[in-house]
Amino acid sequence: MSPLVKIRSERDQMSAVERRIADFILENAQLLRDYSSQQLANALGISQSSVVKFTQKLGFKGYPDLKYSVGEAIARADNGDAAQVTAQATAAFGESASGNLWRRKSESEEETRLINAPETLQAVAEAIATAGANGKVFMIGLGDDDIYARSFALRLSLLGIPSVHNFDAPRMAASVSAAGAGDVLLVFSEHGNHPALCKIGRFFRERRGRLITVTRHTSNPLRALADIALLVSAHDDRPYIQPVLYQSALQHLLDGVFVQLCEGDEQRHVHLLANLERVQQMLEP
Structure with missing residues (x-):
């Protein structure tokens, strides 16, 4: 590195x-x-x-x-x-504001890729696939984090992996009471310090489920509880740029997990293609 x-x-x-x-x-x-x-x-x-x-x-x-x-x-x-992509960005955008943002997003995505080993992404994909076949996949995010939890839950459903998604902490606490060994809980929390999410994470682990957290690359209580931690690197002194970098790098990270799930099982791939065709038919007049 x-x-x-x-x-x-x-x-x-x-x-x-x-x-x-x-x-x-x-x-x-x-x-x-x-x-x-x-x-x-x-x-x-x-x-x-x-x-x-x-x-x-x-x-x-x-x-x-x-x-x-x-x-x-x-x-x-x-x-x-x-990286050739950075050179291409500089050539295409020069020193413009949009060019600088494109470069910063590329840097954050690269940093995020480097701090999440391929083995970690593979472990996340395998845990989700196993839970989807033999148990349940739970998913929660509060506030802006729910956007990514909701989107990822939808993408899993396209692969035939249903999930129990919730954006309300008390209701999720009730849902995970039915969790068991082999089940997976994905918690999306940028800063990883929300007390309710930490309580849910502890409760889930008591049920012998596997906890996967998605947070910033910082020391935080939620990350400390995780069986597997996905980390996002995104920093900038400008308060309006930093969340943009985080969102971009997080989406890139989730895309990597989704691709591994798509390519790791032929049946899931076939299921995806069939569901995409159904969705297209629904959108046609």
Whole structure:
């Protein structure tokens, strides 16, 4: 993983001082080769030990190792090894506001892809498929999170995997009382700290069901309860941009799970095609 991508993906979990270091490196990556750890510390008004601890926390031996790694990443980008999609976006949109948004969304999607290992997506797909065949799939999201819970529940139904979807916490608590071993509960919660959802998650695990959470890539109570945690990386200093990045990266993540479900079983694939044809017939005059 590129050190700059790693810094972006870990930023949401950093302390205030660490975020200052991260932002400086991300904004001045080209100049980092000219900074010693002491000079970087002086520029930010922090101690040199804070810079060293920051680099070690990211998995580097020390500041020189981080600086070398960033320099290599920049050199690879300059040699044309950067993601082609970013280059195409720059060519198509230039430095316009829409071009910058497109680039930021691409970065968030890439960071989200990197922090969710393929094995994790496969485990989620297998858990849903098993629950859909032999048990029940429960799904909940509150507020804006319900948009994605509702949409994903609909897509599962197209594959022949019915789900118990709810956007009301008390009613979902009643629904999961019928859960058992092998059942799955997907909880969509951007910040992962809603008390009612945490209570439902604990109750569901008491019923020996598997809890899958979808939250930001931060330390949060809901993620700590999960058997499998799907994580979304999306950060921006502009409050009107950050939710856009989160929504884009989350949709990209769910698309990956859906594709695995489609391609993992021929019967589900056939079921999908048949349902899409029925839906089209319903829409025709």
